[in-house]
Amino acid sequence: GHYRIFTPYWRTWRTAAWRQPCRAPETVSVPAGIEPGDLPFPDRGSSAGLLPGGERAGRDRATAWLDGPLKAYGDERDLLASDETSRLSAYLRFGCVSPLALAQAALSRPGGEEFCRQLAWCDFFHQVTAAFPDIGTEDYRPSPHGPRNWAEDPDALDAWRAGRTGIPVVDAGMRQLTAEGFMHNRARMITASFLTRTLGIDWRHGYRHFRELLADGDVACNAGNWQWVAGTGNNPRPGRMLNPLRQAARFDHDGDYVRRYVPELASLAAPYIHTPWKLPTAHRKQLNYPDPLSA
Ligand SMILES: Cc1cc2nc3c(=O)[nH]c(=O)nc-3n(C[C@H](O)[C@H](O)[C@H](O)COP(=O)(O)OP(=O)(O)OC[C@H]3O[C@@H](n4cnc5c(N)ncnc54)[C@H](O)[C@@H]3O)c2cc1C
Incomplete structure (x- = not known):
């Protein structure tokens, strides 16, 4: 089965035992003779304001977020003009930032509980999608009256x-x-x-x-x-x-x-x-x- 409604899911998410994030490996072996170069950024299409990608940019953003605007998150997250949300979603979606590490760092700080609740929404939809x-x-939820x-x-x-x-x-x-x-x-x-x-x-x-x-x-x-x-x-x-x-x-x-x-x-x-x-x-x-x- 799966959780169909968020609030009970969140209650369980909140009290579940959390694992430690995996430790970074001491070394990473890569095939010889490959020059990785810079991240490709030639064409952002029409999205000229797209944020830079990659793990380094994601981690920098996460640190700045946790040390700064997070504390006002509960009050400001819905205000369109203040733009005070983390903007970490693309980094989370591509695995540049670990949601577990982020949640662990955020939870005990002011604003952290509300922020973790949003992180849990993402997990919630993933378990719905798995089911x-x-x-x-x-x-x-199909309509009982036939196709809409x-x-x-x-x-x-x-x-x-x-x-x-x-x-x-x-x-x-x-x-x-x-x-x-x-x-x-x-x-x-x-x-x-x-x-x-x-x-x-x-x-x-x-x-x-x-x-x-x-x-x-x-x-x-x-x-x-x-x-x-x-x-x-x-x-x-x-x-x-x-x-x-x-x-x-x-x-x-x-x-x-x-x-x-x-x-x-x-x-x-x-x-x-x-x-x-x-x-x-x-x-x-x-x-x-x-x-x-x-x-
Ligand atoms: C119609 C619609 C489509 C959406 N499509 C996507 C999508 O494709 N990918 C995506 O990551 N989010 C999606 N969201 C959720 C949400 O809008 C974004 O996660 C959020 O705006 C990203 O900005 P942020 O990183 O500054 O969020 P913050 O407010 O800083 O939240 C932190 C993180 O929590 C997660 N989160 C926050 N709100 C939600 C939510 N409602 N549902 C699921 N996860 C959430 C995201 O991982 C987000 O990065 C959608 C929301 C709506 C209403």
């Missing part, structure tokens, strides 16, 4: 992918993804909810787009979270949807996250930066920003 390997293609009726709307899907939905906080998230190969967790939730709940588009489209662009893209965490938001997965409240405007008011109160990624709106003050369609028509037209698909 349900089709998580990237099939609904984990997802909307077919290629134009809306394209607008969502391009960050041109006309909902600033959604567009900011989608543009962060393109620019950095990363998106803040709160923005992932808002953009995923907007696609699946507001536009009614199948989560598989969103999952595939994220998989293509996220540096931390991983079947278990990506599909597990998509299904959680879409209400087809492990969410104990599957009917819950996020209102993007309320989310924006709460987690990007001054509009700085939108300002960073949606330059057309940078001159606007809050609250108009989140609702540009409420501006007088003449002003709105100057912005070269689309009307909302849905508000």
Whole structure:
């Protein structure tokens, strides 16, 4: 069996006996005659803001994180503009940083308990995926009323992918993804909810787009979270949807996250930066920003 709901999983995770991380080997034998060179970084595609890869960069980031911003993690992790999360996900996903070593170093520090809870989410989705390997293609929780009726709307899907939905906080998230190969967790939730709940588009489209662009893209965490938001997965409240405007008011109160990624709106003050369609028509037209698909 496996845990279907996170909270009992977390309780067990928290009290389980932890092993010591493996010790680093004294020496590593590599085949002769190979010049490893530098890590390949020639082409970041359009993701110009992608972080540098590799173990050294990951470990440096982990140390700086543990000694600094971790202490404010519990209060700040949802604030879009402050960007105070570890950004270790891609290093964890590629094994550049050990989650066990990270958890052991973090747990007793201020902010550590909340941080470890997030690390446990990743493990949670991995054990769900071990039990349900089709998580990237099939609904984990099939509807009792037969197949779900997802909307077919290629134009809306394209607008969502391009960050041109006309909902600033959604567009900011989608543009962060393109620019950095990363998106803040709160923005992932808002953009995923907007696609699946507001536009009614199948989560598989969103999952595939994220998989293509996220540096931390991983079947278990990506599909597990998509299904959680879409209400087809492990969410104990599957009917819950996020209102993007309320989310924006709460987690990007001054509009700085939108300002960073949606330059057309940078001159606007809050609250108009989140609702540009409420501006007088003449002003709105100057912005070269689309009307909302849905508000
Ligand atoms: C629709 C959607 C898709 C997602 N796709 C992925 C994905 O492909 N790969 C991925 O690693 N995370 C995914 N996440 C989870 C989360 O958004 C990222 O792990 C987090 O934003 C990474 O930033 P960070 O390293 O600064 O996180 P921090 O807040 O610093 O958290 C530390 C670590 O905990 C883990 N973690 C945090 N939140 C979650 C979560 N909700 N689910 C699983 N693990 C979590 C990650 O390993 C993360 O690096 C997704 C979330 C959503 C809503």
